[in-house]
Amino acid sequence: xxxxxxxxxxxxxxxxxxxxxxxxxxxxxxxxxxxxxxxxxxxxxxxxxxxxxxxxxxxxxxxxxxxxxxxxxxxxxxxxxxxxxxxxxxxxxxxxxxxxxxxxxxxxxxxxxxxxxxxxxxxxxxxxxxxxxxxxxxxxxxxxxxxxxxxxxxxxxxxxxxxxxxxxxxxxxxxxxxxxxxxxxxxxxxxxxxxxxxxxxxxxxxxxxxxxxxxxxxxxxxxxxxxxxxxxxxxxxxxxxxxxxxxxxxxxxxxxxxxxxxxxxxxxxxxxxxxxxxxxxxxxxxxxxxxxxxxxxxxxxxxxxxxxxxxxxxxxxxxxxxxxxxxxxxxxxxxxxxxxxxxxxxxxx
Amino acid sequence: xxxxxxxxxxxxxxxxxxxxxxxxxxxxxxxxxxxxxxxxxxxxxxxxxxxxxxxxxxxxxxxxxxxxxxxxxxxxxxxxxxxxxxxxxxxxxxxxxxxxxxxxxxxxxxxxxxxxxxxxxxxxxxxxxxxxxxxxxxxxxxxxxxxxxxxxxxxxxxxxxxxxxxxxxxxxxxxxxxxxxxxxxxxxxxxxxxxxxxxxxxxxxxxxxxxxxxxxxxxxxxxxxxxxxxxxxxxxxxxxxxxxxxxxxxxxxxxxxxxxxxxxxxxxxxxxxxxxxxxxxxxxxxxxxxxxxxxxxxxxxxxxxxxxxxxxxxxxxxxxxxxxxxxxxxxxxxxxxxxxxxxxxxxxxxxxxxxxxxxxxxxxxxxxxxxxxxxxxxxxxxxxxxxxxxxxxxxxxxxxxxxxxxxxxxxxxxxxxxxxxxxxxxxxxxxxxxxxxxxxxxxxxxxxxxxxxxxxxxxxxxxxxxxxxxxxxxxxxxxxxxxxxxxxxxxxxxxxxxxxxxxxxxxxxxxxxxxxx
Numbered sequence: 130x131x132x133x134x135x136x137x138x139x140x141x142x143x144x145x146x147x148x149x150x151x152x153x154x155x156x157x158x159x160x161x162x163x164x165x166x167x168x169x170x171x172x173x174x175x176x177x178x179x180x181x182x183x184x185x186x187x188x189x190x191x192x193x194x195x196x197x198x199x200x201x202x203x204x205x206x207x208x209x210x211x212x213x214x215x216x217x218x219x220x221x222x223x224x225x226x227x228x229x230x231x232x233x234x235x236x237x238x239x240x241x242x243x244x245x246x247x248x249x250x251x252x253x254x255x256x257x258x259x260x261x262x263x264x265x266x267x268x269x270x271x272x273x274x275x276x277x278x279x280x281x282x283x284x285x286x287x288x289x290x291x292x293x294x295x296x297x298x299x300x301x302x303x304x305x306x307x308x309x310x311x312x313x314x315x316x317x318x319x320x321x322x323x324x325x326x327x328x329x330x331x332x333x334x335x336x337x338x339x340x341x342x343x344x345x346x347x348x349x350x351x352x353x354x355x356x357x358x359x360x361x362x363x364x365x366x367x368x369x370x371x372x373x374x375x376x377x378x379x380x381x382x383x384x385x386x387x388x389x390x391x392x393x394x395x396x397x398x399x400x401x402x403x404x405x406x407x408x409x410x411x412x413x414x415x416x417x418x419x420x421x422x423x424x425x426x427x428x429x430x431x432x433x434x435x436x437x438x439x440x441x442x443x444x445x446x447x448x449x450x451x452x453x454x455x456x457x458x459x460x461x462x463x464x465x466x467x468x469x470x471x472x473x474x475x476x477x478x
Numbered sequence: 479x480x481x482x483x484x485x486x487x488x489x490x491x492x493x494x495x496x497x498x499x500x501x502x503x504x505x506x507x508x509x510x511x512x513x514x515x516x517x518x519x520x521x522x523x524x525x526x527x528x529x530x531x532x533x534x535x536x537x538x539x540x541x542x543x544x545x546x547x548x549x550x551x552x553x554x555x556x557x558x559x560x561x562x563x564x565x566x567x568x569x570x571x572x573x574x575x576x577x578x579x580x581x582x583x584x585x586x587x588x589x590x591x592x593x594x595x596x597x598x599x600x601x602x603x604x605x606x607x608x609x610x611x612x613x614x615x616x617x618x619x620x621x622x623x624x625x626x627x628x629x630x631x632x633x634x635x636x637x638x639x640x641x642x643x644x645x646x647x648x649x650x651x652x653x654x655x656x657x658x659x660x661x662x663x664x665x666x667x668x669x670x671x672x673x674x675x676x677x678x679x680x681x682x683x684x685x686x687x688x689x690x691x692x693x694x695x696x697x698x699x700x701x702x703x704x705x706x707x708x709x710x711x712x713x714x715x716x717x718x719x720x721x722x723x724x725x726x727x728x729x730x731x732x733x734x735x736x737x738x739x740x741x742x743x744x745x746x747x748x749x750x751x752x753x754x755x756x757x758x759x760x761x762x763x764x765x766x767x768x769x770x771x772x773x774x775x776x777x778x779x780x781x782x783x784x785x786x787x788x789x790x791x792x793x794x795x796x797x798x799x800x801x802x803x804x805x806x807x808x809x810x811x812x813x814x815x816x817x818x819x820x821x822x823x824x825x826x827x828x829x830x831x832x833x834x835x836x837x838x839x840x841x842x843x844x845x846x847x848x849x850x851x852x853x854x855x856x857x858x859x860x861x862x863x864x865x866x867x868x869x870x871x872x873x874x875x876x877x878x879x880x881x882x883x884x885x886x887x888x889x890x891x892x893x894x895x896x897x898x899x900x901x902x903x904x905x906x907x908x909x910x911x912x913x914x915x916x917x918x919x920x921x922x923x924x925x926x927x928x929x930x931x932x933x934x935x936x937x938x939x940x941x942x943x944x945x946x947x948x949x950x951x952x953x954x955x956x957x958x959x960x961x962x963x964x965x966x967x968x969x970x971x972x973x974x975x976x977x978x979x980x981x982x983x984x985x986x987x988x989x990x991x992x993x994x995x
Contacts, residue, residue, distance in 0.1 A: 204912065319930050337873045369872075378763045385739040409732050410756075413729040429718035
């Protein structure tokens with residue numbers, strides 16, 4: 130009886146179109162909720178968001194998304210899976226909090242609003258797949274160098290082996306390393322696009338990230354395409370040591386040929402957070418630098434600066450719009466977002 | 479120690495017949511008074527306002543020049559590293575014995591000789607087996623020769639230049655034009671101080687954005703006038719401060735990294751102390767990277783930024799020595815990685831023990847390295863620099879799960895594999911299918927590109943460069959030539975090297991000489 134009631138209200142409250150609707154996620158039914166401990170075997174308690182016990186794929190953070198259904202083990206296997214059997218995104222997490230203002234955000238609405246908090250217009254983190262889907266015209270994305278994989282040049286082991294960290298990050302995100310590169314049409318304009326993935330070891334830049342971005346830039350130079358890189362990173366990957374540092378120089382060298390010799394366009398988009406080696410190389414080299422509002426953009430870490438100066442820094446230090454931040458000093462070539470409207474690349478055309 | 483260094487250097491310079499700029503003008507008080515008197519007489523009277531102004535001018539000049547002149551007081555604290563203590567004990571013992579022997583008139587030359595030989599042997603053993611932590615200590619030793627020390631002792635003439643043409647100067651970076659063996663070079667380097675007061679003045683060798691812009695401005699000057707650039711890297715890192723962030727520290731470093739690859743002159747970089755991450759790389763994107771034997775180069779300092787390295791990875795401040803060993807920051811390891819091209823030897827005991835002997839090593843290394851570039855054209859130099867950094871990075875082209883490249887490599891070698899329809903080898907059916915899908919995607923993309931060609935702006939390229947992978951060909955060509963050059967250098971035929979250089983450059987494939995990099 131109660132189960133039937135639950136189903137009827139679920140259908141009615143879904144979208145008003147009548148069952149069956151195409152929305153993958155049903156809203157919560159409008160009957161009186163039953164505490165999980167009082168529930169019997171016949172009670173419909175599917176609406177309760179439970180933390181999975183084996184939630185090793187549960188990404189914690191501002192967007193709680195269970196990616197166990199999303200992530201393919203590696204690009205080769207993903208290619209051989211027929212497209213029809215690819216699972217739809219059924220996010221187990223229902224809500225999250227905004228990083229800046231702390232307001233509760235319902236994930237379904239968040240995704241509809243392009244991951245922008247409705248109260249403070251802060252752009253929450255998006256995965257690289259979501260960013261590509263957001264920007265590139267459907268069906269025109271051609272990925273490059275998906276199979277490039279990291280090694281362990283230093284045989285580094287701190288509390289965990291570097292190889293273990295790589296394996297976990299690869300399982301979590303489905304990528305071989307922390308960047309997706311490729312080409313596609315952006316409102317009909319062919320661009321070379323690189324998107325960094327914060328979920329892979331904090332977006333840290335290692336040899337593979339450097340190599341993929343360098344190949345992307347060389348390809349863009351050769352074909353005369355405009356280049357866009359969406360940067361989000363915690364810095365250089367320490368586990369790869371000096372090799373990570375050299376990637377900064379490598380990417381900058383390719384950018385020199387692309388921008389100064391071939392005189393082509395490079396737009397760099399800085400999302401939150403962008404720090405360390407990425408800020409000190411390709412992040413700040415764009416002909417036009419676009420930053421998301423309230424994004425944390427800096428070079429040295431806040432704690433390092435506080436330790437060096439022995440003084441407290443203001444809260445808005447190292448945010449994109451701060452009066453002393455990158456925007457005012459000039460390296461950010463252009464503006465941030467008007468309030469309330471999501472970013473669309475067609476404004477640049 | 480530093481005082482005697484300057485004196486010895488100026489003495490040696492004075493003994494050579496070349497004109498020498500004094501390290502600091504010796505303006506003694508009497509000379510000043512005499513000068514003042516002469517000028518006052520020229521003005522007609524003793525206490526003229528003109529005389530007072532000139533005297534003030536002399537005082538002002540004195541205050542500036544005396545800051546970095548020879549040290550007037552001996553360093554009070556003589557730093558000895560803990561692993562050097564037994565060596566110093568032995569030296570002290572030998573000196574005591576010799577003093578006692580002299581006082582009593584006993585001849586102990588033979589036993590002294592044995593002791594000295596043992597001391598030398600011990601020193602040699604210690605310094606040939608330095609651990610990374612010990613090397614880090616040596617690289618940071620306060621008595622290690624700084625950039626100015628080296629420049630003033632290897633150049634015949636040197637003039638220091640200042641300012642970034644945007645309103646600021648940075649004491650942490652030293653730039654200037656000097657001449658070695660009659661050839662002019664542009665010298666740029668991080669400068670640390672010799673004592674605490676100077677260190678504060680020089681900001682411990684940590685440059686701010688204005689310092690990097692000053693360095694870039696002088697690199698552009700060198701590019702305009704064809705002066706080869708020599709950089710000395712000795713910094714704990716870029717300065718992490720509020721004003722530095724506001725002035726655009728990240729952007730200054732990024733700009734330097736990019737513009738250094740557009741310079742048409744050869745750049746040679748020597749790591750003389752510690753090389754700290756991006757702050758060091760901003761003047762270290764060179765055709766050749768040299769490193770002194772006991773210097774280090776790291777992406778994140780093992781100790782001084784615990785939040786970055788130790789606390790994040792080991793969650794323990796005492797794991798500093800673990801970090802130092804794991805990060806592979808010492809010179810031989812860097813040479814192994816290919817990041818550094820040559821190691822400059824140091825005198826026994828480290829450069830801090832005998833700096834005057836260290837300078838000729840550095841000068842010789844620099845001149846030998848420069849000779850490689852004497853016959854190269856501008857495009858070749860640019861391509862050489864690009865190729866050097868293009869080749870850095872360790873990765874695998876095929877899917878490797880969890881960084882386990884050895885096992886995956888063996889499996890791939892052992893597997894029989896399949897072939898795609900076009901004939902490409904793949905390790906499994908899935909990979910063959912993936913490769914075919916990639917080829918289809920490439921075809922689709924090229925069709926799309928044809929349709930939207932008005933949005934592209936293909937640069938003018940020599941014929942044959944339209945396919946991707948050309949950069950690999952160019953870099954491998956440069957690698958081959960560099961190896962051939964090194965082989966010839968080892969064989970030891972300097973004159974043939976020159977002719978072979980020009981000969982091989984004309985005989986190279988046209989793609990190499992015509993690339994407009």
